[in-house]
Amino acid sequence: MFEKLIDNSMAKSPWIFHINAGSCNGCDIELVSVLTPRYDAERLGFRLTGTPRQADIVVVSGPITLQTRDRLVRTLAQVPEPRVVVSLGSCPRSGNVFKGSYAIDGPLEKYTHVDVSVGGCTPKPEAIIAALAKATEILKEKRKEMHK
Amino acid sequence: MNTFLNNFPILAIMILFVGAFVTSLVGRRSALARNGVVLVSMTAALAMMLALVKPVLLDGQIITYWLGNWEPVEGWAFGICLEVDALSLFFGLIVTVAVFVSGVYSFTYMNHDDSLVNYYTLFLMLSGSVLGLVLSGDLFNIFVMVEIMTFTAVALTAFRNTYEGALEGALKYLVVGSLGSTSLLVGIAMLYSQLHTLNLAQISALIPGQGANPVIIAAFAFLFMGFATKAFLFPFQPLAADAHAVAPASISLMISGVLTKCGVYGIIRLCYVLYENLNQPLVQYLVTGFGAVSMFICVTMAFNQHNFKRLLAFHSISQVGYVITAVGLGSALGVSAGLYHAMNHTIFKGLLFLTAGAVQHQTGSLDLDSLGGLSKRMPRTTLLFLIGAASISGLPPFNGFASKWMIYQAAFQRGAATGNFFFLFVCIVALITSVLTLASFIKVAQSVFFGQLPEQYKEVKEVPLAMRIPMWILAVLCIVTGLFPTQVQNYLLLPATSAAFNAANYIDQAMGLGYAAAHGIATGGVAGLMVSDCWNPTSWLMLLFCITCAVAIVALLASPNDLKDAHISSCDEQAEVLDAKYESFFSGEESVYSQVGGSDLFWGFKHNWRKYFSYMHDWHSGIVNDYTLYGVVAIAFVLLACIILL
Amino acid sequence: MNVLLSSLFHVLIFPGLLFCVVMGVLLSGLDRIWVARMQRRVGPPLLQSWYDFLKCCGKETIVPRHAKKAVYFAAPVVGFAALISISLFLPIAGGKPAYSGTADLVVILYLLTLVSVCTIVGASASGSPFAGVGLSREMVAMISYELPFVLVILAVSRAILAPGDSLNNIFSLQAIADYQAANGPLITRWALIPAAIAMLFVIPCEVGMHPFDVAEAETEICEGTLAEYSGPPLAVFRLTHMVKMFIMTALFCVLFLGGITTGIAVLDVILFVLFCLILTFLTMSLPHGACARFKVEQVFKFYWTVVAGLAALSLILVWLGL
Structure with missing residues (x-):
């Protein structure tokens, strides 16, 4: 009965869990700036949450260092369905300037299906918002598939 | 009066004592015979008490039994008498039910131990003495029973003498317990020297004629402190903690559920019937003050405990503090609230001690810092524990709520009626103690039953049914007495309260009609004793049920698919390889054993109270000399206060 | 039949389930908007909390390995039901309470405790160490606000007693409402103003x-008590949180702002809702916008000294007959 309502709400209330997989902190700061008064992503219902159990969108930044790899995989496994993975910045998708380093084991696609990817070092907040908005649509689609 | 029923009080006491001797005779030959004798004598005592319910509680009769038929001659009572009024029977019921539950529990619980014949002999003697105490109508008889009670309790405390601290705990109990017994004996001797009688009824009749006789007043102080020792009131609470921590759980139930009730009974009998002096402000301050201080200090002490049963022991005194506080208010509502809470305390604290015993029986440990996650292995015990914990914390609709609620009301009424800040303060302390009680049971729940299961307890099993049945009896009593407070009031509390306020009737039944009037004791004001309305838990429960149903229906409508293909996923318990999805979130780290529990739990609270806690820590030094000193100081204080101010 | 229908109406619609949920969503939505405006943001839509609730309903629930499943699922529902049942004791907008027991204030005090206990037990049953820290803090917070709360309740209960009144009806919300209907709201008694201020502080901590x-x-202990909750149980906890905002503000209105009436029932309810809105702004949005989070020992200290002091001052004044 309420399936449709729930599907629609899924797009309106995406909660973000942010994983830093060895990022230089540039993207992380930009992600936080998205929530500041200037860009105010809370308009769209975004909220940073502290635990993967409550997350809908997992944002991964950084080139996946060896140290963070297992932790990243574990945390991703703990996010309940439906979930969307967003890779933030150039590092998770290509390794960026760290490519070829003995200490990194990227890209992110090796470990999970990436739904939305934002390029840039660092991406502009506008781009991040656009990516998150895209992610919410995917989230809604995934939810629809879940109860089909 | 039915002459057949007349014999029941003495028979109930005797059957327990006789059972004790028969146990020691036959018990060495066959365990079955031993358990049979114990079961029969406990059941018989319980049945006799239940048979007395109708004439005494419902019809309001008083049963008097003169041993050897030595009835009073010319207004002087020479013989020993048993006098059972509603108050005595109320406590008699509590005692026999607790004894029954504890005995049944012991059959399985004690199967790891040897020399059980000694255990059951002492157990039945303890039961008999306690029952004798509450049914007795003779002051010296009470003293004899107190002595038997104390010594058997000491022996039973040290029964598992291989435990660390068992002998030490028993020794402390023995030494300081003797202080209380001595205090009682001195009080009795003083009364006898003045009044030349030991019969409770006659003493009660003669005391008003003595005026302000200092010896009589000093006797009051000694008797009060004697009973206070038996109830482990402040400053005697460290003994209880030491004794409970090492005693078998069934004996802890007896000590907290039954022995402390003897102290409570003694104080009610002393203040309401013997001296009838609870209309005097000083006595009210004294009794209520002792209660409130015990209540508060013990609940804060419980915060610091690492041992499950030590924690329960401190709570035990804290709850007895509630009872004494309510009794000391001197109003009818206060007494019935106190009696209600006394009954409830026996039930829920008994339940909690038995769950502690179950945990100990299955895991071999009582250490709050090392246990955890047992709800996975012992789900039924967990449920029982939660019922007990909710009751003691006073959560509706369990029995603790109903009685605490009456206590608050009694304290507030008393304060509002007199405009006295003292009673208001007591009311505040009672309310705060309740939330602190809740906090420390949250601590137990978190550190024993919930959280993560330590590796060494992976193979723990649920306790056998034979141990769960006594626990269920108490749990059901918790719920029933909580759901029907009005009935409990009408059938149990009101008769007992009227008996406490009707000394004249008590005297007349023992000494012959008109004896009380001849000594100027007015007939008690039973009229207008009606206690105020109770809250109505059953209809609240129906509301709660309605709402839960409504929520459930909405949830069903919302997600029919969810129920079918279950968006609820839980892990396979037997899986060899752990799926990261079901591990606790550990900031991405591999989940390792990590249990937040035990002593660390309420850091934010303890940090602010660190000075108080460090002071209390020093105060509870564990040295028996210190505890004796506190006892002597307390007795001296009460003595001085009474003599100077009364 | 009529009795049954009317009680069903009370339980399910007004002032029970439906009204509470609507008010909870409204208050929490407005609160989020107000906080956003204070930070010069646009803020989420009014129904954001409702969307959050629905979304959580549609998510998967992962029961962690260390969790005790039955308790994990039962705790949120029992807590929510207990919270809704509080609304039936409140004489909302000058009307009669839907269900009047005696000494309702003590019952409400303990039902609120029960709600928190359900959160705590649920957290405890989820087996997470973060939840362990969270429940410890929740309990300390509870000890913190309980003292001032109790003092306020005692002060109000004493304030409505005239000399010679029967003492059998103490702690009764109905009596408090009746007194205010006759003598004007209690907040106009100057002796009770400190208690009212203390109660204003109790509201945000309780919620x-x-x-x-x-x-x-969420930043230090990963959502604390809710660390391992996901899906519908989390949704119920969220809803409990929202409805608590309404219940606490309504309790304040009943205790201190009763007796303000227009005579028309609908207008009275609107007025009541208005008071709840103002209180939400004062007690929740304003401190939220203005302060950073306290440490738990600071919360305890603040409540047991400043707030309890205010409430105690009121209690003493009232006790002296002022």
């Missing part, structure tokens, strides 16, 4: 709003 949300600090 668990920023800056007193020590138990659910």
